[in-house]
Amino acid sequence: MRIPARRTLIVVIIAILAGVLVAMPVGRASAQTPDIEVRALAIERTLLCPQCTNLRLDVCDTQLCSDMRAEIRERLSRGESTQQITDSFTERYGVRVLADVPPTGFNRLLFVWVGGSLLLVAAVGGFVLVRLRRTASPAPEIQASDTADDAWLDDQLAADREAR
């Protein structure tokens, strides 16, 4: 008997794909939430609490964040754009309320670091791969032991003989 490898695998794969598709809310209409609420939540997710550390505005429980959330809704209903609202919060509390690093000024260095790391790894890595492929050199012999080593070895051997 052979395991019907391919058939088993096909069944497994179809099950995985089907499972993934059932779980993802793909194309499903989002709940009947009003437009402003959806847009407000989207803005909240891009901002951080000005007081806490690394806590998103939408999930922070401080009074300040609660006020900020109310303000976002109010300004959206007045017709302000997402950009305007984000900018005014940045002006008020500094760039650290932005969850994402704006790629401006000194921050460009972070992106230089990322690009540089990737380039470095790719360049050095590529070089090493090519070199490893070309050169083959056997490891050097372990150097001959010195006399102290020999003496110690003799001791050990003698002790071993005695033990027997």
Place this chain on the structure above:
Amino acid sequence: MNLADAAGTMNPLATIGAASLLTALATALFATFAAPIAHLTRRPVLGLAARRALIVTALFTTAGIATLGIALLRNDFSLAYVAGVSSRGMQAPMKWASLYSQQPGSLLYWTWAMSALMAVFAWRTLPRIPWGAGHATAICGATLTGFLIALVLLASPFHVSPVTPEDGVGLNPLLVDPGMLIHPPFLLTGLVSTAIPFALGLAALIAGRLDLAWLRAVRSWALFSWLVLSIGNVLGGWWAYTVLGWGGYWGWDPVENSAILPLLPMTAFLHSAMVQERRGMLKQWNLALVVAAFALAVFGTFNVRSGLVDSVHSFAQSEVGSYFLILLAIALAASVGLMLWRLPYLRADHDFESLLSRESALIVNNYLFTAIALVILGGTLFPVFSELFVDERITVGPPFFNRVVGPLLIALVALVAIGTVLPWRRAANETLARRFRDPAILTLISAAALFALGIREPRALVAIVAAVVLIAVTLREFVLGARGLHAAGHAWPATVMALFARDQRRYGGYLVHIGVAVMAVAVVGSTIYQQQFRVAVAPGESFEAGGRTLHYDGLREHTGLQNGIERELVAPLVVTQEGLTVGHMAPGRRLFANFPQQPTAIVALDTSFRDDLYVFVQGWDDDQVAEFHVFVNPLMFWLWLGAGVYVAGGLLAWAPLTSPLPVSEAARTATQTQRA
């Protein structure tokens, strides 16, 4: 306080604890110096004494941590540390979390765990490596000395406060959770366990034994370290998910980054060590990886301890922080110096035969891990530089990391799939074509199917396809292996067992890969396809979420709770689906007597195979109209299941199965022929 007062109020527990740590420091120092002296003067007895000193050090640090434990249990608030992290209202089990909840205690736990692992190392591993036992003993001793100095001089948990308070402050509210009883111990143990591969690597360098001897000795320790670090990180994600109440499990917080950083070189090492074992290549690289893992573990501890990333200004204030930076510098300088000195021994024995081989896939895997580690390190430290150089406080948050690290992780999953298909050394083009045919077809079909059915987000599409192909090619390896064994006369039910018995690490590793693939799909589902909304509900009303109906009936108040909890306000929800009650949820708020400014969220979860309903209460008014914050997180069940498979595979790869199942000689030759 004058001396007479001090003598009059001598605190026995504080004295015993401090004395234990001081003695441990003395024995660690003895190990550090006795081992090299024994080596240089050829005195094996002294060498043995040095090795045993490591075990004795562990006994004294155990006495130290036990003393602190007793002080916590006895509510001895004369100890400043105990008063700061515990209170009379806390249950005994929760005091285990108090033990390591703040700097001095966690440093004690760190040092204790490290000394305990080193004692096991001295007892079990060192006797088997006569070529490096002395060197490794000295390095272990020196590392322990470094941490014990910090513990004794800079951050002792045994300081007696001048005034004994009536009651302690209690545990930080965020830590009052059963998850805190297991997550930090795993993580801290994982971090300290990197010290053992580090010690072995340096010992091998000093001894000039960079052949298979050190790899054989380091293998199970590196696997152990990787496994415990992995478990620590998974438990950390689980704790964040169920306690922090922001709907996710990984926020790229500096502390989380510090925890995952050492895991990256350790994982890379497990893979590149295979290349050295089989092909004699990558010796320098392997050493660099174990050094990097240890350095990042110390860096992480320093990072978390010094508050470096939250604010640069605490940097200079924390003596322990800068002290760790010095330790780190010494460890790195010593490692680099030794590597330069032994460079001639680090040449490869073999060369590559083909770029299309398992070994080159493993090497590229290492490149990806390196790139990921560099990017995470840069992102974690960048706020410090920003504040230092341009005096601007910025946050490098999840959007940055998701954008940069996300694609690298997807590439890694894809590479694992490709590497699984590639053979070692080289293969004829026809063989390669045959091995790649089915996976290539599968890639195209699954991509087309997912696209046609609505998954259009490119990252999601690529990640899911890569994960599906990885699962398929890995299962194919299991099937092929089992078929080989069956052909050689094994009965079907026993073949899987026999597979693991024949090559524990290989098939354990494959299982880990399957776990990773399952987790990758779950991560895509729960981040890219997460849904979120807020809803205000009056008592008696219902709302819909994730295909379920949630009925709210008003707030309940719980009082008379322990562990410093003053009261809990919960908003019970009855979950129904198509008219049937399928569950009960109780999201709410927890208020603490000693931390009035720090109420914590009680997160309620309703888990199904498809998705998690994740609910917490954001507020309520006088009429008990509650505002619920709801997340629908697809596939979360599978994230934890994938993590379980990962850990199971890791355990299988690591477990020292002393008596492997007998594999008949016929079976062995048959599979060898088949593989050739």
